[in-house]
Amino acid sequence: MGEGLGKQAKVLTDAQVRKALAAIEARRHPERDRVMVLLSVQAGLRAKEIAMVTWAMVTDASGDVGDALHLSNSASKGKRGGRVVLLNKDLRAALVVLKATRNVEPDDRIVHSGHGEPYMEPGAVQVWFHRLYQSLGFKGASSHSGRRTFVTQLAKVAVAEGGSLRDVQELAGHASLATTQRYIQGDTAAKRRMIDRL
Secondary structure, eight states, rough: OOTTTTTOOOOOOOHHHHHHHHHHTTOOOOHHHHHHHHHHHHHOHHHHHHOOOOOGBHHHHHHHBOOEEEEOGGGGTTTTEEEEEEOOOHHHHHHHHHHHHOOOTTTTSSSOOSSSSOOEEEHHEEEEEHHHHHHTTTTTOOOOHHHHHHHHHHHHHHHHHHHHHHHHHHHHHHOOOOHHHHHOOOHHHHHHOOOOOO
16 A cells, blocks of 8 residues: 555546545545545645644634645654645535534544544555545555645646746655655656647
């Protein structure tokens, strides 16, 4: 389920993301599951971060879902993994729906378990994504696929919106720009269009 040396998780296509979101609607916890997929593909969270994110990290002083996720270092990779990720409108809406279905406290984790435990641990999140993608026939996809998808899509949008790879790096929470670059999947058709415009 984790990434082997030299092996990267597959970047998901838009059609695969739509297929995953459609498939979870028939599941036991569709509101939670939708948030999990969107935290991965629209916020770029790692499995550990999805498991550890709390309601306090996405709500404002009045307890309403805000416009950003304030990921703490402890919920991420440690000393430097924390970051602020702006919430995409679909992710924000999914969080509002999920919050309305549960009686939550600020320190409660967003991703609850459906199997007797109050929360899903990081390993359980990895297994959850593996099983989802395997059931949909997504070869090479893992819990990290959403994060790679997020970074790749951000890199494409950054140029069009006047941003830079440094902006992508900050949103991904990478200490090094070189790490961010390794996440980005190239696009042969885009390369051809760029060369043709010269």
